[in-house]
Amino acid sequence: MIPADPSGARRKGTLKGAGPRRRRAGAGGGRQGVPLLLLLPALVALAFLLVPLLALLVRAPWQSMPEQLTSPAVWQALRLSLVCATAATAVSLVLGVPLAWLLARTEFPGRGLVRALVTLPLVLPPVVGGVALLMALGRNGVVGQWLDAWFGVSLPFTTAGVVVAETFVAMPFLVISVEGTLRAADRRYEEAAATLGASRFTAFRRVTLPLIMPGVAAGSVLAWARALGEFGATITFAGNFPGRTQTMPLAVYLALQSDPEAAIALSVVLLAVSIAVLAGLRDRWTTTP
Amino acid sequence: MTTRPAPRRTRLPRWAGAAVLLVLGAATACSSSADGDEAGAAGSGSAPGEPSGTVTVFAAASLTESFTALGERFEKAHPGTEVTFSFGGSDGLAAGITGGAPADVFASASPRTMKIVTDAGDAAGTPVTFVRNRLEIATPPGNPEGVSSLKDLTGPDLKVVLCDEAVPCGAAARTALDAAGLELTPVSYEQDVKSALTKVRLKEADAALVYRTDVRAAGDKVEGVDFPEAAEAVNDYPITLLEDAPNAVAAEAFIAYVRSGEGQRVLADAGFLTP
Numbered sequence: 099m100i101p102a103d104p105s106g107a108r109r110k111g112t113l114k115g116a117g118p119r120r121r122r123a124g125a126g127g128g129r130q131g132v133p134l135l136l137l138l139p140a141l142v143a144l145a146f147l148l149v150p151l152l153a154l155l156v157r158a159p160w161q162s163m164p165e166q167l168t169s170p171a172v173w174q175a176l177r178l179s180l181v182c183a184t185a186a187t188a189v190s191l192v193l194g195v196p197l198a199w200l201l202a203r204t205e206f207p208g209r210g211l212v213r214a215l216v217t218l219p220l221v222l223p224p225v226v227g228g229v230a231l232l233m234a235l236g237r238n239g240v241v242g243q244w245l246d247a248w249f250g251v252s253l254p255f256t257t258a259g260v261v262v263a264e265t266f267v268a269m270p271f272l273v274i275s276v277e278g279t280l281r282a283a284d285r286r287y288e289e290a291a292a293t294l295g296a297s298r299f300t301a302f303r304r305v306t307l308p309l310i311m312p313g314v315a316a317g318s319v320l321a322w323a324r325a326l327g328e329f330g331a332t333i334t335f336a337g338n339f340p341g342r343t344q345t346m347p348l349a350v351y352l353a354l355q356s357d358p359e360a361a362i363a364l365s366v367v368l369l370a371v372s373i374a375v376l377a378g379l380r381d382r383w384t385t386t387p
Numbered sequence: 388m389t390t391r392p393a394p395r396r397t398r399l400p401r402w403a404g405a406a407v408l409l410v411l412g413a414a415t416a417c418s419s420s421a422d423g424d425e426a427g428a429a430g431s432g433s434a435p436g437e438p439s440g441t442v443t444v445f446a447a448a449s450l451t452e453s454f455t456a457l458g459e460r461f462e463k464a465h466p467g468t469e470v471t472f473s474f475g476g477s478d479g480l481a482a483g484i485t486g487g488a489p490a491d492v493f494a495s496a497s498p499r500t501m502k503i504v505t506d507a508g509d510a511a512g513t514p515v516t517f518v519r520n521r522l523e524i525a526t527p528p529g530n531p532e533g534v535s536s537l538k539d540l541t542g543p544d545l546k547v548v549l550c551d552e553a554v555p556c557g558a559a560a561r562t563a564l565d566a567a568g569l570e571l572t573p574v575s576y577e578q579d580v581k582s583a584l585t586k587v588r589l590k591e592a593d594a595a596l597v598y599r600t601d602v603r604a605a606g607d608k609v610e611g612v613d614f615p616e617a618a619e620a621v622n623d624y625p626i627t628l629l630e631d632a633p634n635a636v637a638a639e640a641f642i643a644y645v646r647s648g649e650g651q652r653v654l655a656d657a658g659f660l661t662p
Contacts (some may be wrong), residue, residue: 255546255574256590267499337575337586338551340437344576352578355478 151369158366159359166363174341175349177369182257182345183325186264187272190321194272195314200304201273202280213277220270227266228334235262235335259336271324272317273284279313314327318378323372373381394652395411438637439455439467445487446472447624451542452604453657454494454645460653468637475505476579477501477555484509484629491638494626494645496520497555501625511632517646518659521621522559523599527586532593537567537614540594548583548592551576556583559620560596566609566619583662584609598622603658621660 166172201213219227221382235242235253245251253259287309291301307314329347336343338352346368353361399661446454473480473490484493485507489632494517495512497657498549501514526534532545537592540547550557556574564571577583585594585599588608595655602611626645632638644650652662 171447232591236589238590333578334582337548338577339573339575350552352551352576355476355551355578 132305140230154362154365155367158362162359163332163366166360171340171349172364172367175262175344175346175364176258176371178260178341178344179326179346181370182260182264182267183322183328185299186325187322188317189261189265189312190269192273193305194269194317194321195276198273198280199306202277212216216273217270221276224267224328224330224332226330228263228331231263231266231331231335237258253340253342254335255337257336257342260332260345263331263335264328267328267331267339268321268325270319272314273319275317276313277309279310279317283309313378319376323376325376326368326372365382388434395590396547412483425619436445436532437467438465438568438640440634440635440637441469441471441633442491442637442641443473444470444494444638444641445488445490445494446474446492446494447477449473449496449598449600450474450624451496453654453659457650457653458647459643461641464644464662465637465640467470468640470629472542478503489631490629491632491634492526492641493629494624496624497558498623498625499555501627502565506576509630510627511630511635512628514627516623516662517626517642518624518651519621520598520600520624520659521617522556522596522614523602524565524614525584525595525597525602525605525609526593526612527587527590527605529609530610530612534594534612536612537563537569537616540596541571543571545594546592547573548575548577548586548595549573550580550596551582552576554579555622556580556596559622562620563614563616567616598658599660600653600658623662624659 126386132324186387197216201209201216222230232239232254234240235245237243237246237252237254242253245253253262283306287305288301291305292298296304317323327347327349328345331344332343333348334349338348340349348363350361353364423586442453444458451472454472454474457522458472461470462468474481475495477495480493481495481500481503483561484490484504492522493501493504493514495504498514501510504510505514524534524537524540526532532539532542534545549560552558552561556579575586577595580597580601583592583595584597584605587597588605599611599613602609626642628638628642629633645654655661
């Protein structure tokens with residue numbers, strides 16, 4: 099933790115005035131003077147990310163806010179958003195962690211290709227994802243027509259359809275995050291468990307999983323946040339019906355067409371929820387030990 | 388965006404301009420005379436000579452096919468002109484115009500959105516209705532569910548999509564349903580008329596309430612069913628020359644062409660009703 103003395107001393111010599119202040123600010127952090135060429139773009143980036151959010155707060159209709167927030171329609175959309183994002187995260191965990199394990203711990207032909215395909219929804223425009231889901235799971239979809247014929251299940255226009263759409267865009271975040279943690283994790287613990295007679299699944303459950311928990315948690319938060327903000331795939335695949343498929347982002351978009359003030363109020367609510375959740379989870383889950 | 392130079396004046400309603408003129412006299416004299424030069428050349432319509440140059444038309448998305456065709460015909464009839472379009476939702480276009488987008492003509496899908504522009508003092512003269520559009524029921528080809536009336540849509544097993552009431556086609560659907568005294572619970576309130584139609588084209592929905600012109604534009608991918616209550620929810624499409632039109636002469640010629648017998652024929656072929 100103690101900064102390298104020689105370089106620190108040299109810095110102090112060259113950056114007169116700034117030196118002591120910086121040293122105090124960066125006490126124990128090993129930070130000595132921030133080059134202007136990095137500091138300026140960094141501040142621009144920070145402003146670029148924060149100014150729109152601040153503008154939202156500045157322009158928010160605070161007088162009518164209580165009225166907006168007590169409207170049942172807002173709560174309906176918010177509850178649906180939270181429920182669906184959580185369900186999508188749960189599905190992503192159940193299916194995504196094993197997929198991440200498969201990608202990180204096994205060798206099979208075409209693994210690189212599979213890995214690339216898994217990340218495809220990350221770069222795909224969500225609306226394209228929604229269209230693809232319709233083609234696959236719609237009432238006349240490649241798979242969906244059989245779901246409909248055999249089980250009478252039709253996913254479009256249902257809450258389950260929202261969860262499917264959100265899972266489609268959110269799961270890759272979790273898979274990538276967990277796979278990275280798995281690759282970084284020390285395999286010797288698993289090997290030790292194996293030499294002690296544990297089966298590969300037991301080793302995964304008892305050794306690997308606790309080891310990669312921070313990565314799983316971080317991936318879950320990412321996936322949850324992505325699902326909460328999901329718009330394109332949802333409105334394309336699941337449509338828009340209050341209480342059933344109208345999540346907050348859809349409500350914001352449609353309010354914007356007729357009542358921009360309501361749209362801003364809804365946006366502030368979504369912003370507050372996102373901040374609250376990320377802040378609440380940050381210390382407990384996402385900091386690596 | 389455009390080949391024209393940047394907007395030349397500050398954006399004020401006309402009455403405000405007059406008030407400022409009275410108070411400030413000389414200070415506004417320059418800007419008002421600058422305004423006057425171009426407005427004078429265009430405003431009265433008495434300007435001699437053929438229309439030329441670029442006409443920029445902001446038009447509702449539902450006019451895409453027919454206005455594109457009209458633009459090509461207009462360019463042929465008036466060599467030296469070029470018509471460029473910006474198609475989109477009427478609300479967004481109106482916001483663009485009041486925000487200072489340099490356009491010559493605004494053709495909107497609803498009097499409400501046109502009112503946003505006239506209220507801001509951005510329209511030159513009074514907008515006129517050039518076509519009307521009415522709703523139709525869109526069903527998959529062959530009408531497999533045998534839909535023949537608005538009432539048929541209220542059947543419990545039928546998946547119907549409507550436009551959200553925030554957009555014009557949704558408001559029209561609400562009016563038609565109210566006129567018929569029907570309660571209809573759709574599976575989805577779609578964000579615009581084209582996505583409502585798409586749900587039927589993909590056979591995810593059994594029926595949708597969309598515009599006649601959308602049914603017509605979709606060709607044999609959907610089948611239209613007319614219903615009498617649609618007469619209660621006819622949408623007027625107003626068109627106007629804009630106050631800040633960079634090319635008012637050609638713009639007026641284009642509006643006249645849209646309202647001419649030939650223009651109206653093209654629009655009628657697309658499924659529009661003539662006023």
